[in-house]
Amino acid sequence: MDIAKFKPNTVYVTYIASTPEKVWQALTDPAFTRQYFGGFAIDVEPSEGGAFFLRYPDGRVHMSGRVIDWSPPRRFSCTWLVEGMAEFRALPECLVTYEIEPAGGAVKLTMTEAHSWAVPDAILAGGRAGWPAILSSLKSVLETGKPLDIKMAPPEGMVEAVKQAVAAKAWMKG
Amino acid sequence: MNKPSFVYVTYIRSTPEKVWDAITDIKISGQYWGGGCHRNVSDWKAGSKWEHQRNDESGVADVVGTVIESKRPGRLVITWAAPSEAADPEKTSRVVFEIEPHKDDVVRLTVTHSELEPGSDMLRGISSGWPLVLSSLKSFLETGKVVPK
Numbered sequence: 001m002d003i004a005k006f007k008p009n010t011v012y013v014t015y016i017a018s019t020p021e022k023v024w025q026a027l028t029d030p031a032f033t034r035q036y037f038g039g040f041a042i043d044v045e046p047s048e049g050g051a052f053f054l055r056y057p058d059g060r061v062h063m064s065g066r067v068i069d070w071s072p073p074r075r076f077s078c079t080w081l082v083e084g085m086a087e088f089r090a091l092p093e094c095l096v097t098y099e100i101e102p103a104g105g106a107v108k109l110t111m112t113e114a115h116s117w118a119v120p121d122a123i124l125a126g127g128r129a130g131w132p133a134i135l136s137s138l139k140s141v142l143e144t145g146k147p148l149d150i151k152m153a154p155p156e157g158m159v160e161a162v163k164q165a166v167a168a169k170a171w172m173k174g
Numbered sequence: 175m176n177k178p179s180f181v182y183v184t185y186i187r188s189t190p191e192k193v194w195d196a197i198t199d200i201k202i203s204g205q206y207w208g209g210g211c212h213r214n215v216s217d218w219k220a221g222s223k224w225e226h227q228r229n230d231e232s233g234v235a236d237v238v239g240t241v242i243e244s245k246r247p248g249r250l251v252i253t254w255a256a257p258s259e260a261a262d263p264e265k266t267s268r269v270v271f272e273i274e275p276h277k278d279d280v281v282r283l284t285v286t287h288s289e290l291e292p293g294s295d296m297l298r299g300i301s302s303g304w305p306l307v308l309s310s311l312k313s314f315l316e317t318g319k320v321v322p323k
Binding site: 014017104129132146 | 310
């Protein structure tokens with residue numbers, strides 16, 4: 001896979017009163033992701049090329065991918081393919097990268113979602129709505145021990161846009 | 175002309191009133207904004223001036239503007255400019271704060287900073303500044319402490 005083809009479309013930055021090691025654990029340990037990531041448990045082989053999954057509570061796969069960069073506690077990058085929602089399964093994988101940097105007495109966490117094709121805004125809206133919720137809750141878990149109860153659903157028009165992109169194989173163009 | 179915008183969304187365990195007050199109250203804003211080095215000052219009535227002042231005796235304003243719309247606790251719209259550029263409409267941008275009850279004890283705060291000048295120091299400054307300020311606001315409301323500098 002040619003990582004250079006992936007261009008960042010969505011970036012979210014949050015500062016957390018924590019340590020890089022704890023932020024790394026929150027991103028990669030299923031006991032943490034279950035709390036703030038829509039109930040999904042991460043299941044990741046901790047090395048470059050390793051398998052990556054986000055699983056429903058019953059173990060079914062919601063997301064799958066491959067680890068592109070595993071550099072604790074600084075950088076975790078993997079590909080994402082949505083498997084859990086039928087309409088989304090045919091979409092090309094995206095690339096999600098977390099960067100963890102010390103920032104004074106706190107930690108700067110940067111999430112970047114990158115794509116290898118010209119993704120319509122109506123599809124990007126999914127990540128743009130979801131990441132602030134997920135990462136706000138992650139911050140609350142690390143700072144207060146308690147996640148936030150946030151409703152998560154695809155934004156209006158997203159599923160339709162995915163169906164259209166899949167029908168047109170929009171990523172084959174240009 | 176198409177001018178860039180910056181949007182930041184955060185979810186906070188709080189009430190809309192507390193989020194509103196944290197943004198607008200001189201004492202509360204002075205505790206977390208820029209790690210306590212700035213405060214927001216106005217009577218927050220539509221048409222009034224507002225100032226983003228240094229939180230010291232000088233009270234020097236580093237950002238100034240006008241309150242366009244003020245509906246506690248849901249919606250605040252202000253203009254935003256460096257004091258030296260405040261007379262230039264091209265260099266005056268606009269900030270909308272939307273504060274919505276989300277679910278139970280969770281509030282969604284959306285800050286939309288628009289009409290920015292492409293390539294400007296202001297665009298660069300606010301793009302790195304809002305995540306820091308709003309992360310600190312969230313920590314302050316949820317834990318009583320700011321994000322350490």
